[in-house]
Amino acid sequence: MDFELSKVQKDIQKAARKFAKGEFDKELARELEHKHEFPREICRKAGELGFLGLHYPREYGGQGYGCLENVLVIEEFCRQDSSIGSAAMLCGFAAETVLRFGTAEQKQRCLPPVAEGKAIFGGAITEPDHGSDITSLATTAVVDGDHWRINGTKTFISNAGIAGNYMVLCQTDPAAAHRGQSMLLVPADAPGLTVSDLGRKMGINLTPTGELTFKDVRVPLANLIGERGKGFYQVLQFFDESRIAVAAQALGIAQGAFDRALAHTRQREQFGQKIAAMQVSQHKIADMAIELELCRLITYKAAWTFDQGKPDSVLTAMAKCHAGRTAVEVCDEAMQKLGGYGYMADHDVERCYRDAKITELYEGTREIQKHTIGRALTGRLQ
Amino acid sequence: MKQVLVIAERRGAVLDEGVFELLTAARALAGGGGRVAAAVLGHGIGGLAAELARGFDRVFAFDDERLAEPDGDGDAQALLPLLARGGFDAVLLAHGNLGIDLAPGLSVRAGMPLLADCLELHWAGQSLAGTRAVYGGKVHARVVAAAGGTGAMATVRGGAFAPAGPGTVAGEVVAAALPAEFAPRRRPLRTLRPEAGEVDITQSERLVAVGRGIEDEDGLQLVRGLAAALGADLCASRPVVDKGWLPRSCQVGTSGVTVRPKLYVAVGISGSFQHMGGIKGSPFVVAINKDRAAPIFGVADVGIVGDLSEVVPALEAAIEEQKG
Amino acid sequence: MDIIVCIKRVPDLAEAGLEIAADGRGLRTEDLDFDINEWDDYAVEAAVRLKEQHGGVVTAITVGDEDAEEVLRRALAMGADQAILLDDAAFAGADPFAIATALHACIRSLPFDVVLCGAVTSDGASGQVGGMLAALLDVPQVALATGLEVDGGRARVRHEVEGGLEREVEVALPCLITAQSGLNQPRYVSIRGIRKVADVAIAARSAGDLGLAATAVGEAGSRVRLEGLLLPPAGKRAEILEGSLDAAVATLVERLRERGGL
Ligand SMILES: Cc1cc2nc3c(=O)[nH]c(=O)nc-3n(C[C@H](O)[C@H](O)[C@H](O)COP(=O)(O)OP(=O)(O)OC[C@H]3O[C@@H](n4cnc5c(N)ncnc54)[C@H](O)[C@@H]3O)c2cc1C
Ligand SMILES: Cc1cc2nc3c(=O)[nH]c(=O)nc-3n(C[C@H](O)[C@H](O)[C@H](O)COP(=O)(O)OP(=O)(O)OC[C@H]3O[C@@H](n4cnc5c(N)ncnc54)[C@H](O)[C@@H]3O)c2cc1C
Numbered sequence: 001m002d003f004e005l006s007k008v009q010k011d012i013q014k015a016a017r018k019f020a021k022g023e024f025d026k027e028l029a030r031e032l033e034h035k036h037e038f039p040r041e042i043c044r045k046a047g048e049l050g051f052l053g054l055h056y057p058r059e060y061g062g063q064g065y066g067c068l069e070n071v072l073v074i075e076e077f078c079r080q081d082s083s084i085g086s087a088a089m090l091c092g093f094a095a096e097t098v099l100r101f102g103t104a105e106q107k108q109r110c111l112p113p114v115a116e117g118k119a120i121f122g123g124a125i126t127e128p129d130h131g132s133d134i135t136s137l138a139t140t141a142v143v144d145g146d147h148w149r150i151n152g153t154k155t156f157i158s159n160a161g162i163a164g165n166y167m168v169l170c171q172t173d174p175a176a177a178h179r180g181q182s183m184l185l186v187p188a189d190a191p192g193l194t195v196s197d198l199g200r201k202m203g204i205n206l207t208p209t210g211e212l213t214f215k216d217v218r219v220p221l222a223n224l225i226g227e228r229g230k231g232f233y234q235v236l237q238f239f240d241e242s243r244i245a246v247a248a249q250a251l252g253i254a255q256g257a258f259d260r261a262l263a264h265t266r267q268r269e270q271f272g273q274k275i276a277a278m279q280v281s282q283h284k285i286a287d288m289a290i291e292l293e294l295c296r297l298i299t300y301k302a303a304w305t306f307d308q309g310k311p312d313s314v315l316t317a318m319a320k321c322h323a324g325r326t327a328v329e330v331c332d333e334a335m336q337k338l339g340g341y342g343y344m345a346d347h348d349v350e351r352c353y354r355d356a357k358i359t360e361l362y363e364g365t366r367e368i369q370k371h372t373i374g375r376a377l378t379g380r381l382q
Numbered sequence: 383m384k385q386v387l388v389i390a391e392r393r394g395a396v397l398d399e400g401v402f403e404l405l406t407a408a409r410a411l412a413g414g415g416g417r418v419a420a421a422v423l424g425h426g427i428g429g430l431a432a433e434l435a436r437g438f439d440r441v442f443a444f445d446d447e448r449l450a451e452p453d454g455d456g457d458a459q460a461l462l463p464l465l466a467r468g469g470f471d472a473v474l475l476a477h478g479n480l481g482i483d484l485a486p487g488l489s490v491r492a493g494m495p496l497l498a499d500c501l502e503l504h505w506a507g508q509s510l511a512g513t514r515a516v517y518g519g520k521v522h523a524r525v526v527a528a529a530g531g532t533g534a535m536a537t538v539r540g541g542a543f544a545p546a547g548p549g550t551v552a553g554e555v556v557a558a559a560l561p562a563e564f565a566p567r568r569r570p571l572r573t574l575r576p577e578a579g580e581v582d583i584t585q586s587e588r589l590v591a592v593g594r595g596i597e598d599e600d601g602l603q604l605v606r607g608l609a610a611a612l613g614a615d616l617c618a619s620r621p622v623v624d625k626g627w628l629p630r631s632c633q634v635g636t637s638g639v640t641v642r643p644k645l646y647v648a649v650g651i652s653g654s655f656q657h658m659g660g661i662k663g664s665p666f667v668v669a670i671n672k673d674r675a676a677p678i679f680g681v682a683d684v685g686i687v688g689d690l691s692e693v694v695p696a697l698e699a700a701i702e703e704q705k706g
Numbered sequence: 707m708d709i710i711v712c713i714k715r716v717p718d719l720a721e722a723g724l725e726i727a728a729d730g731r732g733l734r735t736e737d738l739d740f741d742i743n744e745w746d747d748y749a750v751e752a753a754v755r756l757k758e759q760h761g762g763v764v765t766a767i768t769v770g771d772e773d774a775e776e777v778l779r780r781a782l783a784m785g786a787d788q789a790i791l792l793d794d795a796a797f798a799g800a801d802p803f804a805i806a807t808a809l810h811a812c813i814r815s816l817p818f819d820v821v822l823c824g825a826v827t828s829d830g831a832s833g834q835v836g837g838m839l840a841a842l843l844d845v846p847q848v849a850l851a852t853g854l855e856v857d858g859g860r861a862r863v864r865h866e867v868e869g870g871l872e873r874e875v876e877v878a879l880p881c882l883i884t885a886q887s888g889l890n891q892p893r894y895v896s897i898r899g900i901r902k903v904a905d906v907a908i909a910a911r912s913a914g915d916l917g918l919a920a921t922a923v924g925e926a927g928s929r930v931r932l933e934g935l936l937l938p939p940a941g942k943r944a945e946i947l948e949g950s951l952d953a954a955v956a957t958l959v960e961r962l963r964e965r966g967g968l
Contacts, residue, residue, distance in 0.1 A: 008904045011779055014741075015895040022894065027600040050897030063901045073897075267672060267687060269948055346691060393869035452868050453875075454837070455846050479866050482825070483849040486837025490803070495929035498802070498832035516831055516935070517733065518719045521726065524933040567846035571862070571874040588967070612968070624888040637850075637866050637886075645966045652720075666966045668958065669944055675723060682944035684961045686954050696955045701968070704959055 009072060016051060016073040020080035026348055029083045033205040033351065038162055039084050043091050047117015053092055056099055061112030066307035067241060071248040071299060078252025079259070082355035087206035089249050090158050094123025097167045097183055097238050101226030106185060110165055122163035124154035124212050125235060132368050134169070134232070135178040139214065141170035147218040148184055153211060160210025161195040164188055169231050181231035185223040192217035203354035240311040243320040243363050247299040250327035250359035254295065257352040258288050261334035264341065281337065288330050295323045314376045321369035324360035331356045383415040384471040389461065390422040390434060391480045392452065397430055400476040402545035405437050407503055407538055409546065411472050421464060421558070423457050425450040437549030442558040448566055451573070454483025456566035458491060463561050465492040470533045472510050477537035478636060489535045495527035497536040510534035518652060519677040540636065540659050579631025581615050588614035588645040591634060594621040595650015595671065595690055602627060604694050605649055611701040617641065619657045635660040650690050653678030670694065707762035707856065711753040711822045712809055712839070713746035713781060715774040716829040730934040742777040745824025748885040751892040752854055753822050754785035760856060763787045765816060769797055769808050778908055783899035794912040799925030799932070802830070806838035808923050811916035813843060820861065821882040825850050836884035847882040848875060852889050
């Protein structure tokens with residue numbers, strides 16, 4: 001057993017920290033949040049330096065590293081700035097479905113631009129009537145000559161409107177429920193695909209969230225990602241990887257809020273003493289630090305397990321569930337430690353607080369993670 | 383009773399004032415009965431040598447057209463025979479740009495230990511010893527030249543010793559010849575003067591100075607507001623200028639501009655001696671810094687420990703309110 | 707062109723509370739973050755840019771222990787081609803002269819056109835190693851460079867000189883240049899860079915490998931002995947305005963009126 005990051009992993013961590021420190025300007029983050037604008041320039045630079053898609057193989061524009069290295073980068077990015085970090089982490093969302101299941105041609109087409117920060121990817125699973133439960137979908141795709149014809153609506157789609165390509169989970173065999181789903185690769189400019197913005201939201205405001213409407217959208221048969229009828233299972237496999245990234249996002253946001261709270265309490269005085277000198281604060285700080293350390297351990301372990309070629313859905317669900325909860329709680333407590341300052345935009349802790357919550361919602365809510373864990377532990381009961 | 387040599391620095395046709403601080407240090411080290419000498423290099427420096435001879439017992443004047451521009455590499459060659467001849471227990475230079483350029487190489491060639499950037503000097507037995515600031519001035523180190531050998535060199539921090547007053551010594555000026563093998567290896571091409579800025583901060587009565595603590599260019603806006611409220615001009619520490627956020631003409635410090643304001647508000651500045659070295663005339667110094675241990679609080683008159691993004695707007699508002 | 711760059715790993719002092727170690731001769735390092743010395747970063751960037759313009763090989767060297775390897779890997783990731791770690795218990799307690807002695811022993815067996823050093827380090831802050839190394843190598847040196855171009859066997863260097871001026875000078879290669887801030891803006895380390903050099907072996911050399919007796923290096927080979935570290939005497943301290951921000955600011959305005967000429 002070895003809990004030490006390798007030299008290369010430490011180098012990656014440090015490089016990510018320096019880049020984020022140098023480029024993630026909090027004034028810019030506030031301004032972009034205000035304008036609901038994606039940090040294009042930063043993501044382009046991050047891509048150029050190889051921080052995005054570092055877990056893709058080199059032949060597809062990546063750096064050939066694994067999930068753990070990706071986790072280290074996401075953590076550092078989100079720690080420095082919860083909103084910019086989240087946007088950078090999400091800008092290649094679901095491209096891993098192409099990476100893990102796609103054809104060489106699909107990979108060659110989609111992945112390098114994403115890794116280089118030149119293109120954005122989206123993944124469309126959720127529908128207005130199918131959120132946690134995606135065992136059957138209303139978005140259908142039928143074979144029409146040498147094309148798929150897609151109809152339906154996907155909602156809450158990250159990067160809607162800015163992505164170049166989407167992975168769209170479709171019902172290709174309505175009779176077969178989750179055994180009749182397939183992933184299709186749909187370019188953003190496909191005729192019949194329209195995007196509408198979903199308006200204001202609590203956090204991660206640098207990433208647009210929108211609705212995709214498909215009206216007789218035709219894509220070539222060759223745009224099937226992976227196997228026909230295996231879409232549902234591929235999504236679950238994808239989640240085994242992507243949920244670790246969400247755990248890293250949560251961990252980074254929590255650490256960032258903690259850093260700010262610690263600095264503040266060490267400096268602010270009330271009743272003639274530093275807030276940090278009060279025992280009740282010290283206990284709170286200790287509680288937060290314990291939670292952060294636990295999150296880090298489980299998140300790194302989930303990533304390491306994935307990189308060993310033994311993805312573990314239960315461990316992954318535990319990591320995401322625990323990290324998401326910790327992020328929400330630590331951000332809440334951090335804001336508490338800052339008092340009124342924490343509530344004001346100038347200190348960015350309220351932004352961490354707002355950005356944290358999504359990690360308990362998307363890619364399976366907290367309850368759904370517990371579902372996964374509980375079902376695995378209890379087995380199928382008679 | 384010791385023999386001490388001071389290597390004088392000059393700026394164009396005038397002596398660097400630091401040489402009179404070195405004279406104070408040298409006299410103290412020489413002790414009663416000891417002798418202090420100066421060496422000055424340049425072309426047409428008779429006047430400078432005479433000026434030095436009023437304070438030093440002996441002045442070695444290296445007057446040669448090949449020495450027209452100060453050159454740490456060439457000057458070391460010129461001075462080596464004088465040091466090699468022995469007899470100096472201590473050789474002092476100012477820890478300025480020339481000292482940094484000249485002293486390390488000269489000390490190796492002369493086989494002398496070098497105590498750099500000293501705040502204080504004394505004898506520990508027969509060895510030259512001193513105190514120097516390390517770790518950004520947060521810690522001091524006591525250092526001593528290894529025993530044996532032929533005297534030691536030290537560079538001395540500007541301001542560490544009070545300048546000696548006008549001398550009445552009538553010292554002897556010795557024309558020192560360049561060694562036969564003198565062959566300067568640098569060819570000076572041109573000397574560049576910093577471009578004058580829009581605002582001449584050397585004339586400003588009130589200055590608000592920004593340091594690396596502002597983190598990014600937007601932080602400047604914040605401080606501009608404070609400067610406006612105070613009716614002050616804006617200046618900066620070196621890192622802010624190196625990043626291109628403010629022009630060179632705004633840089634206060636030993637490698638920048640020397641200012642003589644009445645009020646100096648340092649925002650997000652740690653208080654390195656190179657920065658503080660550019661502030662003369664004992665202004666009222668206000669420091670805003672989030673690090674309680676920052677050396678700036680050792681030189682400021684009054685300070686607030688806090689994040690500048692909070693303190694600066696609050697201060698600006700309070701000043702505006704005062705003004706009504 | 708053969709370029710050598712000498713670098714050091716130093717603690718990040720920005721906001722660290724420094725504590726002197728029990729032996730009184732070093733810092734307690736447990737809670738400190740370390741990184742490449744700021745000025746050495748400019749030196750590495752300058753070295754890599756020279757290589758990019760003229761071709762050649764950049765060799766990064768540091769004197770330090772295994773932990774110090776991190777700055778060598780950083781230099782490699784920025785574009786250096788090889789790295790040498792001078793690692794020996796005998797190097798401990800070295801003054802700048804003893805460091806220069808070790809570096810010299812290593813460099814004298816390497817081909818070089820330009821040696822780059824940082825002008826100073828943020829920890830020891832003596833600014834001596836470069837100049838001493840140049841003297842030992844017997845090559846011309848220019849300290850505090852803010853500009854550097856190499857052309858046909860000569861280096862054209864802009865550097866900071868007396869009285870806040872800068873001077874442009876020319877020296878023949880081989881030469882040694884110390885980098886001052888403003889010389890360049892160092893690049894970010896890229897993941898691509900890290901990957902490319904992940905398998906580059908970093909050569910370690912002991913004093914013996916360099917042909918140096920243990921007595922010639924480290925504390926034994928030093929010309930200046932560190933007696934001890936101490937916290938600066940309290941001396942004059944600013945009046946720190948405590949209490950709530952509003953109260954502190956109000957008092958400050960008062961002080962400004964009393965003594966600041968407001
Ligand atoms: C900002 C944002 C970005 C998103 N990005 C994407 C994206 O890029 N692609 C995409 O496909 N989707 C995306 N989503 C959708 C997200 O994955 C879903 O919102 C999430 O899976 C929950 O689905 P739902 O909103 O329909 O909630 P519901 O499924 O309706 O759940 C409501 C509540 O009921 C609970 N619940 C549901 N079933 C159970 C159960 N069996 N047992 C116990 N509790 C249960 C849930 O945990 C939750 O608390 C995004 C959502 C948001 C808000
Ligand atoms: C030969 C030579 C010549 C030099 N000449 C000069 C010169 O002429 N002028 C000059 O200035 N420097 C000069 N330097 C550089 C000098 O050594 C220091 O590196 C520099 O002065 C440090 O600038 P700083 O105080 O802005 O930055 P730092 O030393 O990095 O200090 C930043 C300070 O800001 C504080 N801070 C950070 N964030 C906040 C916040 N949010 N709120 C409040 N406080 C915060 C930190 O606690 C810290 O104390 C020279 C160096 C050399 C080697």
